[in-house]
Amino acid sequence: DSGVTQTPKHLITATGQRVTLRCSPRSGDLSVYWYQQSLDQGLQFLIQYYNGEERAKGNILERFSAQQFPDLHSELNLSSLELGDSALYFCASSVEGAQFNEQFFGPGTRLTVL
């Protein structure tokens, strides 16, 4: 158990809909990262938040957005969903300034768009 929690575990929805994925980082971690893993693919970095502010952006679509709240939990919002958005979405957290800045991954949310 990495200490990072993600809800829900599974999500099934229809095209055109909007969903929200939630992540709670490890206690004390200020940074949260979101990744997308499509079937049998590597992880694609979407976005990073640090202490409530956006720090880095990767290959995140305009239909996707994220935020980090004062209690440090983060939400990833996916709207106007398409079939190709079906994937495993991981959240990771880290302590900035620590050696390696190692990222600890949550168990992921599996999103299926029908």
Place this chain on the structure above:
Amino acid sequence: AQTVTQSQPEMSVQEAETVTLSCTYDTSESDYYLFWYKQPPSRQMILVIRQEAYKQQNATENRFSVNFQKAAKSFSLKISDSQLGDAAMYFCAYRSLYNNNDMRFGAGTRLTVKP
């Protein structure tokens, strides 16, 4: 931008034998971190081993070791005395120290362990 390449989509090893998974990366940076992650069928991402680019000594964690060749930009993972529980997808990852700390992953290698 940094890219990470894993040229072996699938690998197979006999239980108790040794297997090496390949990883190469492309970067113009001089300092960075490299990681190997394991993803079993549960889909959880588990850190296996990590290496700082400025350290010449290869990292070792029990049965897992790396062969880090900085000039060749190569970072292979050796698994000794393979066990059935080692069967998983293995991802190589590069983390920049300068580019907002984002991490780049390779496409992965699926390792099968035969009893």
